[in-house]
């Protein structure tokens with residue numbers, strides 16, 4: 001999941017959009033005229049995408065026929081095979097799997113129950129990379145804190161030998177700030193370490209979501225070398241709030257946590273690749289993609305089956321129209337984004353000599369597309385790329401995905417930034433994404449077919465124009 005944009009840059013971008021004082025610079029003037037020439041082609045792509053589009057069919061094949069796809073699982077192996085077969089039958093070129101070594105973590109059986117002041121099942125999901133508990137579980141009184149500051153303010157004896165519950169509420173989505181994920185996710189990443197440093201036996205975190213129907217949200221956590229490794233899990237928002245209320249009324253809730261989770265060491269996996277080879281500059285590459293792995297719950301439909309199928313379908317639309325750009329469009333479906341990033345690192349290392357012009361990642365769900373954010377190592381090039389993207393996205397006026405901004409791209413494609421590529425993220429309407437993120441409810445029915453189609457169209461138009469236009473994205477002519 002990509003993080004939110006850099007705010008000062010957006011402000012700059014808005015100033016630039018409304019101002020006109022510095023538009024005279026002949027070196028960096030946008031090439032409106034060539035990019036707008038692509039409007040008839042863009043219209044063909046939009047029409048073809050809307051009339052016949054296999055994104056939703058592909059999503060069902062991936063999510064209903066195969067299901068969730070944790071790194072190292074047999075279902076991910078099947079998904080990797082399926083993606084190759086699907087792109088081959090679409091007629092894509094150079095379709096292949098590139099081997100990646102990942103580390104395999106498994107959840108095993110797990111449970112959490114309230115013992116005192118009454119017996120109750122607590123809905124939970126262990127966090128990725130957590131260690132397990134002893135087979136009899138860990139039974140202890142809980143100490144609930146609202147945040148890290150409250151934990152820091154407590155004396156050691158209040159924390160030692162307790163199960164620490166972090167009841168930090170994720171801020172609601174807002175138009176200006178986006179989701180509160182970046183703020184809340186630090187509790188998922190670091191809660192176990194913070195609890196263990198103070199003598200806690202385990203950490204339970206309030207699920208990272210601003211909306212809950214008793215649905216625990218998993219996700220990755222991390223240990224450091226210095227601190228003892230204690231088990232950690234996410235519990236439902238409702239359970240975290242109840243434990244907090246019980247404590248506030250002077251009760252001393254006791255919980256039993258049982259987890260069989262373990263790190264099983266190295267295992268084989270693969271990234272999947274398919275291409276439309278460029279007609280004039282085949283060695284210049286525009287990557288589009290998403291991650292093919294998911295958590296081991298739900299179907300990984302929004303995260304990130306959607307990103308995979310819209311990337312596959314983007315080049316399928318182009319191929320069916322006979323549109324071959326000058327540069328190569330390469331679909332990359334990365335493995336192991338959720339718990340290791342081995343796929344992205346392996347791809348960047350293996351392809352470091354490739355000439356990556358740009359990369360677009362779709363990993364925010366298949367919701368209504370709004371535009372693209374761009375992130376480039378070289379700030380001057382970043383500004384040129386931004387202006388070029390504004391022109392490219394004007395071609396998408398008919399579907400409304402017209403917003404270009406400076407900002408984060410995606411965890412996988414971001415690995416190409418150091419190689420000089422313009423790293424981009426497909427921005428979508430993010431209001432609902434975290435409601436089902438990393439839960440059993442991330443299923444195909446949460447994806448709207450028309451919204452998914454518009455994501456595929458946005459990728460198809462943007463990738464085609466960036467791969468075909470005379471100037472290289474980020475370069476002044």
Ligand SMILES: [Zn+2]
Nearest residue numbers: 001303304363
């Ligand atoms: Zn994702």
